Every structure is written in structure tokens, then in C-alpha cells.
Amino acid sequence: MTAAQADHARAPSDFLEMPEGLKLDTPRVEDGAAIWRIARDSxxxxxxxxxxxxxxxxxxASTSVVARSADGTPVGFITGYIRPEDPTTLLIWQVAVDEVARGRGLAAAMLDGLSRRVAEELGTQGIETTVTPDNTASNRLFTSYARRHGAEAKKEVLFDAGAFPGSGxxxxxxxxIGPVAFSSATRR
Structure with missing residues (x-):
């Protein structure tokens, strides 16, 4: 990512209204340990x-986002990438919010901000993700995302339980989910 791309990625006008005291940013290498901790503690x-x-x-970094507290500490993140076989699709790999920032709509704000930014910069038209059936919070997050953006949400099993090593x-x-429409109502 060039410096100009990084500046654009951090532009606050690209993102939804954030919970008070938090802002979206592009992740940096020095955020890796904090992101790992948030994932572990999830x-x-x-x-x-x-x-x-x-x-x-x-x-x-250009297809991911981190939410920062007022002091710059990461309190949430989404990792994503563009699917090599379908460059119009942003694959959402992981979404996590630190316990101190939960219950304020941060996951939805990060998802909206990231998907809007990647659509504007890279021309994506939809997202994909995988969720286990028991992950109620993520199932709600992606269902409400589709509804909020007037997009169809198709679901199918990608990997059954037997595809994973071991049991459990x-x-x-x-x-x-797509195509995704961004209205002016979803902007800040």
C-alpha cells in the first residue's frame, strides 16, 4: 500500500458513525500483537x-481494519482479503471486539466502514465470510449487514465438520452477501 492509499484508508469520511471515543484505522505491523490478544480473548x-x-x-492491511480507542490502542479488528478467483468479493476472515468495547455496535461499524472503503478503492461488490452455527453474534452481524445494505444473503455449508482435523x-x-449498496444513510 502506498502512503496515499494509507492516508485514504484512514480518512474518517470513509466510515460510519463510530461509537464515541473510537475511530477506524488501517492496521499496522505494530498492531499485530494486540490483534492476536483480542482474537485469543474473544x-x-x-x-x-x-x-x-x-x-x-x-x-x-488495505483489506482489513482496526478500531482504536482515544489513546490509539486497538480494541477491535476485522481481517479480510480479496478472493483471488473473484476480485469483486471481499472475504472477511475474522471479526473481534475487545471486551472493553463490546455492546456498542463496533463490529457493525467496522464491517460497514471496511466494506465501503474496499468497494470504493478496489471495486468490490459483495462480501463472503464463514460462521459456525453456534456463533450467534456473528450470524446476527452478517444477517443485519445484508439487511442494512439491501443485499441478498445466501448461505451454504462450505466446510463440514469432517473436513477439520480432530473432532469438535x-x-x-x-x-x-451482495451486491452491496451503500446509501448516503450509511455514511457518517
Whole structure:
């Protein structure tokens, strides 16, 4: 990402109204450890190695977002990437909000802000994500996202439980949401 792209990614006009005291930003490598901690403490995400979060902040910053408190500390994040086989689709990898910032609509604000920014910069028209059936918060987040943007949400099992090594992993249900329409009401 060039410096100009980074400045654009951080422009507050690109994002929804944020909960008071929080702002959206592009993740930086130095955010990797905090993002790893938020993922670990979420209690619902499959935790990746700390190294992978550092790489994510370096290589996929333009398709990811971090929410910062007033002092600049990360309190939430979304990691995403453009699907190589479908460059019109932003794949949302992980969404997490630190316990101190939960219950304020931050996950929805991050998702709206990120998807709008990536659509404007890279021309995406929809998003995909996977969610396990028992993850009520994520199922609600993506269902309400589709409704808010007047988009169709198609669901199908992408990976059944047997695809994972060992036992105990639920199936991953693929959400395909799009095309996404951004109205002036979803802007700040």
C-alpha cells in the first residue's frame, strides 16, 4: 500500500458513525500483537499464530481494519482479503471486539466502514465470510449487514465438520452477501 492509499484508508469520511471515543484505522505491523490478544480473548475465534497476525497487518492491511480507542490502542479488528478467483468479493476472515468495547455496535461499524472503503478503492461488490452455527453474534452481524445494505444473503455449508482435523469443530457456513449498496444513510 502506498502512503496515499494509507492516508485514504484512514480518512474518517470513509466510515460510519463510530461509537464515541473510537475511530477506524488501517492496521499496522505494530498492531499485530494486540490483534492476536483480542482474537485469543474473544473465546470464539480459531486462534492463529501471533506471526500470522503480524503478516496480516503487513500484507493485508488495505483489506482489513482496526478500531482504536482515544489513546490509539486497538480494541477491535476485522481481517479480510480479496478472493483471488473473484476480485469483486471481499472475504472477511475474522471479526473481534475487545471486551472493553463490546455492546456498542463496533463490529457493525467496522464491517460497514471496511466494506465501503474496499468497494470504493478496489471495486468490490459483495462480501463472503464463514460462521459456525453456534456463533450467534456473528450470524446476527452478517444477517443485519445484508439487511442494512439491501443485499441478498445466501448461505451454504462450505466446510463440514469432517473436513477439520480432530473432532469438535462445527461446520463453517458460507455467507455470500451482495451486491452491496451503500446509501448516503450509511455514511457518517
Amino acid at each position: 473465546g470464539t475465534l480459531d486462534l492463529n499464530s501471533s506471526y500470522s497476525y503480524l503478516l496480516w497487518c503487513r500484507d493485508f 469443530h462445527q461446520p463453517e457456513v458460507l455467507y455470500r
